[in-house]
Amino acid sequence: MQPDLLSSSQIAHTSHLFRRFLPLVHCMTNDVVQTFTANVLLALGASPAMVIDKAEAPQFAAIADALLINVGTHTQERAVAMRAAVESANAENKPWVLDPVGVGAIALRTEFCQQLLPLRPAVIRGNASEIMALAGMSHGGRGVDTTDTASAALPAAQALARQISTLVVVTGEVDYVTDGRRTVMVTGGDIIMTKVVGTGCALSAAVAASCALPGDRLDNVAAVCGMMKQAGKVAAENSKGPGSFAAAFLDALWAEGNV
Amino acid sequence: MQPDLLSSSQIAHTSHLFRRFLPLVHCMTNDVVQTFTANVLLALGASPAMVIDKAEAPQFAAIADALLINVGTHTQERAVAMRAAVESANAENKPWVLDPVGVGAIALRTEFCQQLLPLRPAVIRGNASEIMALAGMSHGGRGVDTTDTASAALPAAQALARQISTLVVVTGEVDYVTDGRRTVMVTGGDIIMTKVVGTGCALSAAVAASCALPGDRLDNVAAVCGMMKQAGKVAAENSKGPGSFAAAFLDALWAEGNV
Amino acid sequence: MQPDLLSSSQIAHTSHLFRRFLPLVHCMTNDVVQTFTANVLLALGASPAMVIDKAEAPQFAAIADALLINVGTHTQERAVAMRAAVESANAENKPWVLDPVGVGAIALRTEFCQQLLPLRPAVIRGNASEIMALAGMSHGGRGVDTTDTASAALPAAQALARQISTLVVVTGEVDYVTDGRRTVMVTGGDIIMTKVVGTGCALSAAVAASCALPGDRLDNVAAVCGMMKQAGKVAAENSKGPGSFAAAFLDALWAEGNV
Numbered sequence: 001m002q003p004d005l006l007s008s009s010q011i012a013h014t015s016h017l018f019r020r021f022l023p024l025v026h027c028m029t030n031d032v033v034q035t036f037t038a039n040v041l042l043a044l045g046a047s048p049a050m051v052i053d054k055a056e057a058p059q060f061a062a063i064a065d066a067l068l069i070n071v072g073t074h075t076q077e078r079a080v081a082m083r084a085a086v087e088s089a090n091a092e093n094k095p096w097v098l099d100p101v102g103v104g105a106i107a108l109r110t111e112f113c114q115q116l117l118p119l120r121p122a123v124i125r126g127n128a129s130e131i132m133a134l135a136g137m138s139h140g141g142r143g144v145d146t147t148d149t150a151s152a153a154l155p156a157a158q159a160l161a162r163q164i165s166t167l168v169v170v171t172g173e174v175d176y177v178t179d180g181r182r183t184v185m186v187t188g189g190d191i192i193m194t195k196v197v198g199t200g201c202a203l204s205a206a207v208a209a210s211c212a213l214p215g216d217r218l219d220n221v222a223a224v225c226g227m228m229k230q231a232g233k234v235a236a237e238n239s240k241g242p243g244s245f246a247a248a249f250l251d252a253l254w255a256e257g258n259v
Numbered sequence: 260m261q262p263d264l265l266s267s268s269q270i271a272h273t274s275h276l277f278r279r280f281l282p283l284v285h286c287m288t289n290d291v292v293q294t295f296t297a298n299v300l301l302a303l304g305a306s307p308a309m310v311i312d313k314a315e316a317p318q319f320a321a322i323a324d325a326l327l328i329n330v331g332t333h334t335q336e337r338a339v340a341m342r343a344a345v346e347s348a349n350a351e352n353k354p355w356v357l358d359p360v361g362v363g364a365i366a367l368r369t370e371f372c373q374q375l376l377p378l379r380p381a382v383i384r385g386n387a388s389e390i391m392a393l394a395g396m397s398h399g400g401r402g403v404d405t406t407d408t409a410s411a412a413l414p415a416a417q418a419l420a421r422q423i424s425t426l427v428v429v430t431g432e433v434d435y436v437t438d439g440r441r442t443v444m445v446t447g448g449d450i451i452m453t454k455v456v457g458t459g460c461a462l463s464a465a466v467a468a469s470c471a472l473p474g475d476r477l478d479n480v481a482a483v484c485g486m487m488k489q490a491g492k493v494a495a496e497n498s499k500g501p502g503s504f505a506a507a508f509l510d511a512l513w514a515e516g517n518v
Numbered sequence: 519m520q521p522d523l524l525s526s527s528q529i530a531h532t533s534h535l536f537r538r539f540l541p542l543v544h545c546m547t548n549d550v551v552q553t554f555t556a557n558v559l560l561a562l563g564a565s566p567a568m569v570i571d572k573a574e575a576p577q578f579a580a581i582a583d584a585l586l587i588n589v590g591t592h593t594q595e596r597a598v599a600m601r602a603a604v605e606s607a608n609a610e611n612k613p614w615v616l617d618p619v620g621v622g623a624i625a626l627r628t629e630f631c632q633q634l635l636p637l638r639p640a641v642i643r644g645n646a647s648e649i650m651a652l653a654g655m656s657h658g659g660r661g662v663d664t665t666d667t668a669s670a671a672l673p674a675a676q677a678l679a680r681q682i683s684t685l686v687v688v689t690g691e692v693d694y695v696t697d698g699r700r701t702v703m704v705t706g707g708d709i710i711m712t713k714v715v716g717t718g719c720a721l722s723a724a725v726a727a728s729c730a731l732p733g734d735r736l737d738n739v740a741a742v743c744g745m746m747k748q749a750g751k752v753a754a755e756n757s758k759g760p761g762s763f764a765a766a767f768l769d770a771l772w773a774e775g776n777v
Contacts, residue, residue, distance in 0.1 A: 032552040032568050034291040038456035043501050048456065049361070050291050053334040056367050065362070072728070102567070108574050159550025162641040195772070197556035199567065243563050250502025255453070293550040297715035302760050308620070309550050312593040315626050322623070380706065509761025513713070 003185035005228045006145035014210060015257050018045040022211035024227040026051055026064035026080050026089075027205055030101060033198035036166040036246070037245060039201035044227070046209040054081035054182035065093060065212035068205050069116070070102035074109040086119050095122035095211035099204035104133025117164050122211045123221055124160065125169040125204040140213025149172055155197030158183065167218055167226065169207060171200060177222040184222040188229030190236035196246050203228050227256055262435060262444035265485045269359035273469060273482030274516050277304040282471035285310060285348075286464055287341050289331025289360060292457035295505070299461035303486070304510040306466040313340035319346035324471035325353060327464050328375070331360035333368040345378050354381035354470035360461035361394025364377040364481060376423050381470045382480055383419065384428040384463040387412035409433055417442065426480055428466060434488070436481040443481040447488030449495035455505050462487050486515055521694060521703035524744045531730060532741030533775050536563040541730035544582035544607075545723055546570055546600050548590025548619065551716035554764070558720035561771040562745070564727040572599035576606035583730035584612060586723050587634070590619035592627040606635050613640035613729035617722035622651025634681050639727045642678065643722040643738055644689040647673035653678040668692055676701065685739055687725060689718060693747070695740040702740040706747030708754035714764050723745050745774055 029037055038048040042164040051060040054077070061067050067089045069082050071226045089096045098121040100113045115136060117218035124134065132138035135156035138148070150172030156170040164182030169177045175186040193199045203225065211217060234255075235248035283306045288296055289493050310319040313336070321328045326348045328341050348355045357380040359372045368405040374395060383393065387407035391397035394415035397407070409431030416427040420441030434445040452458045462484065470476060471481040493506035493514075542565045542619035547555055556566040569578040579585045585607045587600050607614045612671070616639040630653060642652065645693045650656035653674035656666070668690030675686040680698030687695050693704040711717045721743065726744040730737060752773075753766035 030541050030568070031290065031570070032556050032566075034299065035294060035456060035553060038291050039454075039505075042454045043455060048291075050289070050332055051361070051365065052290070052332050054620060055335065056333060056365050060365060073568055074574060076573065106569065106574050106578060106692070108577075135659065149589065188278075195557075195560045197553060235276060239769075241769030241772035243559060243765035243772070246557075247502035247506055247765055247767075250505075251498075251500030254500035254502070294715060297550050298760060301713045301715060308546070308548075309591055310620070310624065310628065311549070311591050314594065315592060315624050319624060349722065454767075472579075506761035506765055509764075510757075510759030512552060513759035513761070 001021070003183040006184050006222045008188055008220055010223045011230065012225045014213065014220045015227060017213040017220070019257050021219070022047055022214055023065040023209045024049060024199065025066050025068060025209045026060050026085070026206055027071035027202060028052055028057065028069045028085060028147065029205065032072060033201040036198035037202045039250055040253065041205055041209060044206055045248045047177050048205070048208070052078070052120065054084055057081045057085040058218045061088040061094065062092045064094065066194055066208040067096040067209040068099065069096060070099035070101060070180040070201055070204060071103070071109045071113060072201060074112065078114050080124050083116070085169055086116060090189070095208070097121055097123045097125060097208040097211060099201060100124065100130045100134050101201065101258045103130045104138060109199065117138040117178060120164060121152050121166055122217065123167040123169060123207050125171065127200065128170055128172055131168060131170045132156045150176055154178070154183070167221055169221060171203065175225045175229070177218060177225060179218055182218060184218065186222055186229055188226065189232040192236050192242055192245050193232045195242040197227070198233070227253065231256060262442040265443050265445045268369060269478055269482045270489065272486045273472065273479045274486060276472040276474065276479070277468065278516050279382065280381045281306055282324040282468045283308060283320050284325050284327060284464055284468045285344070286327045287311060287316065287344060288329035288460060289325055289335070291331060292460040296461045297463045298509055299512065300464055302466060302467055302509045303468065304516050307464070308393060311337070311468035312342055313339055314389065316340045316344040317505065320344040320347040320445070321351045325467040326355035326356065327467040328355060329358035329360055329460055329463060330362070330368045330372060331460060333371065335351065338371050342375070345375060349378060354380045354467070356463055356467040356470065356493045358382055359383065359385045359389045359458060361405045362389045363397060364489055381476065382426040382466050384430065384466050386459065387429055387431055390427060390429045407437055410437050412441070413437070417469065424429060426477055428480060428484065430462065430484070434484045436477060436484060438477055443477065443479060445481055445484040445488055447485065448491040451495050451501055451504050454501040456471055458487070458491070486512065490515060523700040523703045524740045527748050528737055528741045529748065530730065532738045534749060535731040535733065535738070535746060536727065537775050538602050540565055540732055541583040541727045543576050543723055543727045544569060544585045544603070544775070545604060546575065546596070547586055547588035547723065550590060551597065551719040552667070554716035555651060555720045555723045557768055559669060559723055559727060560715050560769065560770045561725055562727065563775050566723070566761045570599055572602055575603040579603040579606040579612065581609045582612065584726040585614040586617065586726040587614060588617035588619055588719055588722060589621070589627045589631060590719060592630065597630050601634070608637060613726070615639055615641045615643060615726040616720055617650050617719060618642065618644050618648045619719065621648045624654060638682060639684055641685040641687060641725050641737065643689065643725050645718065646688055646690055649678065649686060649688045650674045668694055672696070672701070677739045685736055685741065687739060689721065689743070693743045695736060695743060699735055700734065700736060702731045704740055704743040704747055707750040709762055712762040717750070731762060747772065749774060
């Protein structure tokens with residue numbers, strides 16, 4: 001079945017919802033992308049909070065509007081706090097998003113993420129190698145970079161989505177958002193986004209925020225992917241390299257919601 | 260009693276002291292703001308060092324000129340190291356500053372910060388919700404954002420300052436610095452500062468640095484609040500959004516000390 | 519013996535090798551410089567991965583092309599994971615680089631780094647105070663800043679290099695790269711680099727990447743020092759302070775490899 005194309009009116013609608021509902025996102029994410037993730041959420045009109053202690057995290061997950069679990073700098077101690085937070089979010093019917101960074105390439109976090117799947121993430125967001133590994137269809141990338149294209153991973157994404165009744169977002173030159181039946185395709189962006197650390201991880205946080213918005217979840221998630229790609233395209237045109245790109249990207253995201 | 264207004268000559272004087280004394284600030288702060296905090300201190304002419312191990316931290320707190328305790332990503336392990344560092348700073352008569360991020364909203368860190376109060380911080384710097392919660396006058400904000408204005412929290416700040424004989428800085432659209440008797444009001448800044456993660460946390464580090472300077476502590480602390488607000492205003496005029504603002508803010512802070 | 523001067527043709531050659539071999543660098547580094555380190559590696563054409571768990575780190579060190587150990591935010595838990603990663607890198611004949619941040623000034627990490635020396639780092643990169651302390655010739659700096667010039671530390675660097683058969687890079691206004699017999703001197707850069715946190719730590723990561731390239735290691739390491747100094751000079755000319763410098767620096771590094 002042919003994927004749908006994301007519409008610009010859906011992007012505008014979801015962008016408006018961000019400013020109206022200001023979702024509070026509890027981020028349990030990796031050490032490398034903390035600042036950029038927080039600044040992306042703020043630029044979108046959401047509110048970040050990074051609460052990580054194994055006693056604090058479950059308490060906060062019950063208060064926040066959505067939870068992000070990103071295993072980029074996995075440790076065994078963090079796994080305990082993350083699992084407790086996920087269980088608390090589930091108990092309060094709050095959506096949580098899984099970003100399986102490096103899954104497939106590294107054994108321990110692969111096992112941890114597979115154990116989280118029965119706890120039903122609202123969305124799983126990863127690159128092609130990560131999604132294929134999580135679906136049991138490959139042995140993952142090399143480090144945190146993908147060695148496959150997003151379209152090659154689409155069947156795995158669709159199978160995984162159906163298997164645990166979730167949304168799966170597989171990102172790359174083109175992003176796909178699927179529930180296993182309907183798939184939305186998101187184009188745009190710029191290759192320089194792969195030369196700035198955290199663009200993918202911050203997208204996962206933005207996806208978590210979008211899960212707290214009213215309306216169709218698949219449409220909102222696709223829209224937030226579109227907002228990021230659109231900001232990436234604008235920023236690439238307004239910068240001279242990856243350093244100035246990162247600043248221009250936040251400016252462009254901010255401008256999207258302030259027109 | 261009417262608050263005093265911060266004078267521009269005080270700002271110039273304190274800015275000069277930073278360049279002359281180059282205070283070394285031991286920062287035990289949260290995971291999200293490490294880089295920005297270090298860069299703010301460097302731009303001001305201070306020197307940052309982030310030493311966190313429970314055995315290293317007390318040793319380093321005795322060497323540094325001032326210590327910052329910021330509980331934004333509190334963990335039970337970090338609490339042990341922080342308390343040991345505070346006790347070491349006190350033993351050497353070095354000032355320490357408390358930034359009670361999220362206090363009121365989250366139980367565990369609220370308790371931890373309350374236990375630190377008898378160890379006499381030189382300054383407590385927080386937003387309105389945090390200061391009110393620490394003074395026992397409210398139940399805190401939602402996440403790390405305040406739900407109150409700084410002026411609403413001024414009576415709580417003054418009471419808290421008197422109660423433990425410290426300075427309290429409550430920041431917002433207007434900042435107030437008080438010892439419970441005298442209060443200095445600091446205006447300026449720009450609303451976009453709330454859309455860049457770490458501006459408040461970095462201010463707390465700068466406040467710690469200012470405690471190591473000679474002269475009246477309340478005046479130096481107010482001056483550093485003024486330096487940050489002044490840089491925020493200049494940066495807002497020289498940027499297009501939160502991404503370019505962050506860079507322009509560091510440039511403006513740097514320029515303040517290099518005129 | 520007079521040090522050699524780094525040639526611009528060596529810089530061009532090593533820069534080309536980065537783009538051709540895309541080394542994957544396993545970074546176990548401090549909390550303050552994670553993002554900047556990753557972005558510097560990406561701008562050079564290398565690929566960063568920060569894997570820190572004591573069970574994951576040795577597995578990943580065997581996969582990656584090079585390993586960085588930076589003790590800037592040393593903890594006793596991290597020391598265990600770092601040592602396991604180093605042993606794994608050695609078992610697979612992968613080069614590892616030591617950045618002894620704060621060694622000399624703080625006892626615990628000094629001891630840890632001295633214990634790592636028999637595990638034969640491919641390169642040690644530090645400032646003058648750190649290298650002198652590691653060579654047993656001084657009591658270190660104040661915090662993480664050096665109190666000596668690089669040229670004053672050159673004899674210590676040469677002695678240390680001979681003693682454990684490694685390369686030593688001592689950086690400052692001028693950088694020296696030595697194996698204890700041959701020494702290459704690298705000039706350039708700009709004083710503002712000392713006002714942006716992480717320029718030294720990111721250089722150590724870039725040095726680790728260069729150890730994975732074919733050709734003479736001393737020449738490649740000196741070349742990567744030259745690439746950083748060259749980017750620093752260009753960035754200083756294209757920026758107004760430390761905030762805009764950091765972005766311009768990444769842009770300049772990126773441009774070096776894309777001419």
